[in-house]
Amino acid sequence: MLAVANLQKSFESPEGQRVAIVNVPAFDLAAGEQRALRGESGSGKTTFLHLIAGILAADSGRVAIDGTEMTGLPEAKRDRLRAEKIGYIFQTFNLLQGYTVLENVVLGMSFGPHGADRAHARQMLERVGLGHRLNHFPRQLSTGQQQRVAVARALANRPKLVLADEPTGNLDRKHAREALALIREVSREQGAALLLVSHDEQTLADFDRVQDFGGINAAAKA
Numbered sequence: 001m002l003a004v005a006n007l008q009k010s011f012e013s014p015e016g017q018r019v020a021i022v023n024v025p026a027f028d029l030a031a032g033e034q035r036a037l038r039g040e041s042g043s044g045k046t047t048f049l050h051l052i053a054g055i056l057a058a059d060s061g062r063v064a065i066d067g068t069e070m071t072g073l074p075e076a077k078r079d080r081l082r083a084e085k086i087g088y089i090f091q092t093f094n095l096l097q098g099y100t101v102l103e104n105v106v107l108g109m110s111f112g113p114h115g116a117d118r119a120h121a122r123q124m125l126e127r128v129g130l131g132h133r134l135n136h137f138p139r140q141l142s143t144g145q146q147q148r149v150a151v152a153r154a155l156a157n158r159p160k161l162v163l164a165d166e167p168t169g170n171l172d173r174k175h176a177r178e179a180l181a182l183i184r185e186v187s188r189e190q191g192a193a194l195l196l197v198s199h200d201e202q203t204l205a206d207f208d209r210v211q212d213f214g215g216i217n218a219a220a221k222a
Contacts, residue, residue: 054078
């Protein structure tokens with residue numbers, strides 16, 4: 001499902017030097033697999049997810065999603081591949097404040113292979129327990145409810161791969177456990193692979209397979 005090889009990304013420091021952030025020689029995730037990466041803030045794990053999703057362009061290396069190469073594509077084609085294959089769950093939700101809950105999910109679907117299917121968007125929001133909040137705006141929701149909208153939006157296009165970046169970081173413990181259970185359950189129902197990154201040990205404890213990001217990222221050892 002996901003194959004990474006010799007993936008590298010660096011940024012220029014204020015002093016004008018190139019600083020390596022990600023250098024992952026190899027990483028693979030099987031179809032339907034659920035795995036977590038442990039990493040502290042600033043370790044490069046968010047950059048790693050952004051490279052996988054094509055949000056950032058790699059300096060070098062290879063990322064393949066469901067057999068399709070991501071690296072080397074121009075930005076517009078990376079955006080299309082992400083819309084077709086990947087569901088991304090952000091820590092900060094990234095909901096559009098001027099749009100209703102339903103509109104946020106429908107708009108996200110409009111870029112995917114199935115189009116803006118309002119009926120399916122409603123079904124996804126009902127699935128995450130927000131069928132009664134379709135016409136509310138994000139500011140009218142609790143943080144836990146906003147994260148559930150973000151989950152519905154990420155999974156509405158039936159992605160092959162779900163990337164979750166500290167998805168419980170802005171939630172209290174009760175809502176964090178609910179959100180994590182929901183992400184894992186819906187991903188499993190849809191047959192999607194799930195890669196979650198976090199520094200929270202209670203979140204990581206729910207996964208059978210957890211890897212230290214520093215163990216796969218050679219940049220951390222440089």
